[in-house]
Amino acid sequence: xxxxxxxxxxxxxxxxxxxxxxxxxxxxxxxxxxxxxxxxxxxxxxxxxxxxxxxxxxxxxxxxxxxxxxxxxxxxxxxxxxxxxxxxxxxxxxxxxxxxxxxxxxx
Amino acid sequence: xxxxxxxxxxxxxxxxxxxxxxxxxxxxxxxxxxxxxxxxxxxxxxxxxxxxxxxxxxxxxxxxxxxxxxxxxxxxxxxxxxxxxxxxxxxxxxxxxxxxxxxxxxxxxxxxxxxxxxxxxxxxxxxxxxxxxxxxxxxxxxxxxxxxxxxxxxxxxxxxxxxxxxxxxxxxxxxxxxxxxxxxxxxxxxxxxxxxxxxxxxxxxxxxxxxxxxxxxxxxxxxxxxxxxxxxxxxxxxxxxxxxxxxxxxxxxxxxxxxxxxxxxxxxxxxxxxxxxxxxxxxxxxxxxxxxxxxxxxxx
Numbered sequence: 001x002x003x004x005x006x007x008x009x010x011x012x013x014x015x016x017x018x019x020x021x022x023x024x025x026x027x028x029x030x031x032x033x034x035x036x037x038x039x040x041x042x043x044x045x046x047x048x049x050x051x052x053x054x055x056x057x058x059x060x061x062x063x064x065x066x067x068x069x070x071x072x073x074x075x076x077x078x079x080x081x082x083x084x085x086x087x088x089x090x091x092x093x094x095x096x097x098x099x100x101x102x103x104x105x106x107x
Numbered sequence: 108x109x110x111x112x113x114x115x116x117x118x119x120x121x122x123x124x125x126x127x128x129x130x131x132x133x134x135x136x137x138x139x140x141x142x143x144x145x146x147x148x149x150x151x152x153x154x155x156x157x158x159x160x161x162x163x164x165x166x167x168x169x170x171x172x173x174x175x176x177x178x179x180x181x182x183x184x185x186x187x188x189x190x191x192x193x194x195x196x197x198x199x200x201x202x203x204x205x206x207x208x209x210x211x212x213x214x215x216x217x218x219x220x221x222x223x224x225x226x227x228x229x230x231x232x233x234x235x236x237x238x239x240x241x242x243x244x245x246x247x248x249x250x251x252x253x254x255x256x257x258x259x260x261x262x263x264x265x266x267x268x269x270x271x272x273x274x275x276x277x278x279x280x281x282x283x284x285x286x287x288x289x290x291x292x293x294x295x296x297x298x299x300x301x302x303x304x305x306x307x308x309x310x311x312x313x314x315x316x317x318x319x320x321x322x323x324x325x326x327x328x329x330x331x332x333x334x335x336x337x338x339x340x341x342x343x344x345x346x347x348x349x350x351x352x353x354x355x356x357x358x359x360x361x362x363x364x365x366x367x368x369x370x371x372x373x374x375x376x377x378x379x380x381x382x383x384x385x386x387x388x389x390x391x392x393x394x395x396x397x398x399x400x401x402x403x404x405x406x407x
Contacts, residue, residue, distance in 0.1 A: 021146030022318040023358060025164035027153065032146035047146060057160030058355035066359070088125060092133035096147050 013037025016044030160354025
């Protein structure tokens with residue numbers, strides 16, 4: 001098993017700074033969704049991780065802790081995530097994306 | 108090389124992979140995008156084999172978002188880590204033999220101007236410090252002296268990272284590396300000064316810990332290279348493997364290096380300032396109005 005980044009939607013949607021989306025070295029790995037936050041009653045959306053693309057470098061954790069000071073991102077073993085976003089389940093919209101969360105570990 | 112190539116061939120749409128369909132339908136082609144929208148659109152850069160946490164990857168990702176017209180851009184690279192990511196993008200990539208990337212880009216840029224006339228087609232060279240300052244040095248400098256109209260970006264990781272850690276001309280004096288165990292005995296080459304002497308219209312040094320700044324610098328360099336002359340960007344993109352930087356400390360290192368020896372600097376010629384202001388509406392180079400003179404009290 002290996003580590004991937006996991007974003008706490010409730011902390012993220014309260015701030016919605018989007019810094020992690022700009023500092024991840026991998027393209028289309030930390031995505032942004034309006035619905036993730038708004039579904040939980042927040043004014044803004046939240047970032048989330050497409051775990052099949054995450055290489056586990058934890059740069060986003062440093063950015064969230066030290067630059068944004070939100071402490072919303074943790075590294076978690078991929079089999080400890082009950083549900084996560086995968087590239088195949090992400091749909092692009094006009095200004096945001098939508099992800100159907102599924103179990104990231106098959107079998 | 109136009110929006111025509113960023114679409115499906117008739118009847119093939121349903122057979123294309125999801126990433127390709129996303130690129131055609133939600134990519135940046137023909138739209139104005141910026142780093143603030145990252146995570147909301149399909150980027151031109153795809154998955155690639157570069158190391159986890161590589162600052163060079165982040166810079167390449169930001170650069171590709173900053174290209175003013177990605178559908179009208181060709182990237183040129185050479186051996187080195189960078190090409191592993193640059194080639195995995197929905198932008199045509201030309202792989203020059205080691206060191207001849209600026210020679211290839213010179214011909215390409217001239218050919219595109221002959222073929223397409225006034226319609227801007229951008230050529231951007233992205234090569235490492237070894238490809239630019241050591242092995243490609245002669246062709247790089249000559250392309251600048253000839254004022255070839257394309258952008259040269261040096262991905263400066265201060266080491267030959269792809270071949271096990273040999274010192275390059277851009278390695279700092281005293282740096283001890285796996286394949287330079289006695290430490291480098293010479294100073295880091297001052298390529299920024301050389302670019303100015305060679306007549307580049309725009310020269311900038313940048314560190315990828317400020318995405319908006321990277322975006323602004325790349326946009327200016329590519330736009331100026333369309334008509335005014337050569338432009339050069341030198342970006343610090345640390346090698347976390349050869350310099351043993353923990354991946355979660357890569358941005359901390361970038362910040363420290365920026366404060367220490369890689370401060371943001373920007374040189375822009377008067378002609379380039381005028382071009383950006385008149386042609387693309389840049390306001391930052393306008394002469395600021397003189398401060399109002401001290402009020403003279405009316406005489407009674």
